Amino acid sequence: MNDFADFTNRFRIKNSLPGVLTTLILYGVLFLLQFALIFAVGHFLKEHEDLLQGLFFVVDLGVGLHIVNDKRNDPVYKVAFLFTMIVLPMFGAFLYILSKWDIMRRWFSEKFETSKKKNFTYYRQDPEILEETRMEDPLFYNTARFLWNQEDFPIYRNGECDYYPIGEVYWRRMLEELEKAEKFIFMEYFIVQQGEMWDSILDILKRKVQEGVEVRLMYDGTAVLTKLPLKYPKAMEELGIKTKVFKPIVPILSLYQNHRDHRKILVIDNKVAFTGGINLADEYVNLKAPFGHWKDTGITIYGAAVRSFTNMFLAMWDVNADDPESFRPYIMPPEEEYKGKKTGYVIPFGDDPYGKNRVGKEVYNDMVNQAVNYLHIMTPYLILDDETKSDLIHLAHTGTDVKIITPHIPDKKIVFRVTRSYYKELIRNGVEIYEYTPGFVHAKSFVSDDRKAVVGTINCDYRSLFLHFECAAYFYDEAMARKVEADFQETLKECTPFTMDMCMEFNYFQRAAGRVLRIFAPIM
Template identity: 50%
Template sequence: MKKARKLLRIIFGRTAFVVMSLLLQISILLAGFRFLSHYMVYIYGGFTLLSAFVILYVVNKDENPSFKLAWIIPITVIPVFGTLLYLFLELQWEGKIINRRLRENISDTQPYLKQNPRYMEQLAKTSRSNANLAAYIENSGSYPVYGSTNVKYYPVGEEMFEDMKKELEKAKRFIFMEYFIVERGEMWDSILEILERKVTEGVEVRFMYDGMCCLVLLPYSYPKELRSKGLKAKMFAPIRPALSTYQNNRDHRKILVIDGHTAFTGGINLADEYINRKVRFGHWKDTGIMVKGDAVTSFTMMFLQMWNITEKEPEDYGRYLRDPEFFYPPELSMEGFVIPYGDSPLDQETVGELVYLDIINTARNYVHIMTPYLILNYELVQALQFAAKRGVETIIIMPHIPDKEYAFLLAKAHYEELIRAGVQIYEYTPGFVHAKVFTSDDEKAVVGTINMDYRSLYLHFECAAYIYRNEVIKDVERDFKETLAKSQVITLEECRHYPWYKKFAGRVLRLFAPLM
């Protein structure tokens, strides 16, 4: 009965309305093309010329060649539909407005994200190449490098969930939360109960989640319900019944900030599968970190930059810095360097991809990766292959039980070319890997929200922390080895015996992967 009611809510709810509206718009477009087909003799030449100009524009556009190829094919094969679709999407204005607002917010937060020259000097003395990377991240998004920061690593969501609750209970001034997926259940209900109590204690709570949740997981009016409980709540980019590229840029970040002194990030969303209270694809292997110290300021400002995209009143950013009277426990290790950073799909700066490429290209002994998806462009394939060919131990852990069949087909389309070059690929046999983790040479690590696929690298708002010579790196690497022990190696022989129709499907999907 419960499942039947849920199905009826989906059928007669907003999700069905959105889907039907989109299908109606597509039908109108197709009907328009059909109508035009009667006059194709007269206008085909015009569209052929227009297609040629569009292709010339695409070829000369400053973007990834994979995206260019994915567009050139439909424009060439179906010039009328392909050309009009490209022009329709290219002329969208919502993304430009969001980008302008985000740039303004980043500019407003710059006074609070000034680089401490002492940390940069220390990093430069330790490693010139890492200082160069830090300079790039600061120049691209105003995210400085920090010392005086403690990082705790969580190899599973269950452990992080317990610490999230403990830290939330300690909140005195404010709580900021920004998540991609929220679903009612043990995890979210427990956190919401704490947030409601904290509001009554005078703690300011801001909660923002991605609008994709309104399709199935939460009612469209859920922010209003949360506001009635005293929380400041909103959806980022609610799904609307209109064809738009704006709706393709999702907020994939996971950020929790408490009083400006403690922050959490990683792959862990607010739903029960992330803490293995609900089984979906076997054991859910996910990771995250808790950050305490100076670097929390970047996560605070990162949240406020996104929150204020839709706000009209000016923000007093200085109110949300760490209280100067707050002191961290003396037993916390504050060694090494931490760079929290965000990545926007609207600024033409692929920070997430370039940080990954820097780690791969500068690795001396090993680079170890956990990722749920492996949908790679030419640059990442070449970097991974070259690392393996020059003797760097290059290992990737993937899920054995996928959550999306098309993504698994795409990943397997890369297996053989990587393995032939010496890259080792393992699949986590107990279930699904949702972790987004890099470690290299016992001195570098990245933990965050950024998958190795086109959506994360080019289409989503993302965040992560680059960690250098911090004690936590040994914990990240230990977890990688323990996960590797539970995984099975993929051999060339297995790749060659993979069903031909799945190979073919994967190769076809690779052609359109940038647009998926």
């Protein structure tokens, strides 16, 4: 179609409420049929319990021993699965077996690791830069060395960066940079939803394709349930936009579908990269307000460090490729050819549920353990493992200023209940908790000591730290850290400090519900 408005309207009609409901009902029925089959088998086994009781005991015992001795499991995961097995013995064992030996999960894991290994060969680490960081800050050097030695994410020096304290400004900068594109545009997002924000971006993408710019779009498969029509990729291909859906939802019980692409990446010509908490939907830029004012943040990075985001995108894109490509043409020339400002250091990094390390968790924990004067956190969800909770409490006990901003108006009430269940213990031990009074905080940032900052897509919950594909940038940069801290202080002015008295006002049901839900947080 030549008329962009007609094209947009045509596909909005296809994404009408009846279409969405039909998709949800179809998928729901297919999933329910599979649950019914499982319960039917369970009922059959129950009727023959006397004959199979010994088998049940052996299976539960074997799975239980495996859970306890599996060094890859976080202790809280072990508690969650063991508790489930106590309440629902065979179901709990089945759930754990499915999580570990799911065929679809193993198949995708192998494909992703192959793609990652292939594309990460393009990374290079300048040893001079690593040595500089060792001399400047040995603790930060250790984190940088971990990210390079274990995960192949290099640290960069030549580059410029900027920070956006609200989605509206971030959106405006996206449009400005998209207009400058000459070679390629890569976009990877958790959510893409039709509306004013996406339409403004799509309008530019359409024109850029006509100018000869290569455009690739990838979004998470959960979008087809409520956000986009099933045939939306075909519509994008008609416009000349190469499009892929990450792990399309398949109505088959498989924990493979539990690992979602939560990243937000925009790369333009290998010159600039965007990331942060902002998806491509109207609520992220306050054109809609389902949960009050939406507080979100984002960053841009210019220069050699953009290569890391380019590689992360291409590694993910390559997983679903029928014909693997050579991505060398997309990689930027050597770092010295970019004449950027030397304002500090940055390490773009990614995390995935299949690797040997929980990269986001390791970086966050290093931020906690290395803070001296202050550590300030913004997160939409606060669901902590025992290690991180203990580290935050210990840091507060040392006299370090520890503050955390969470939402006051939640987008997920159950998760909000779990988040609030941590308040009492943290506040009692010196950690200050603030809720963003005007609405919902979706920002994900750590900042400490006017030196270090992490901004990206990683929430402080089990989904982000253990189950999702994520990305972020770790800055050792005074200018950037001061921008993040200034935004934290401005946001604090619109927050309500939570007190012990307020925690005590939670009724018995609220406190009990939060505690019970915490048990299942790792497998929610």
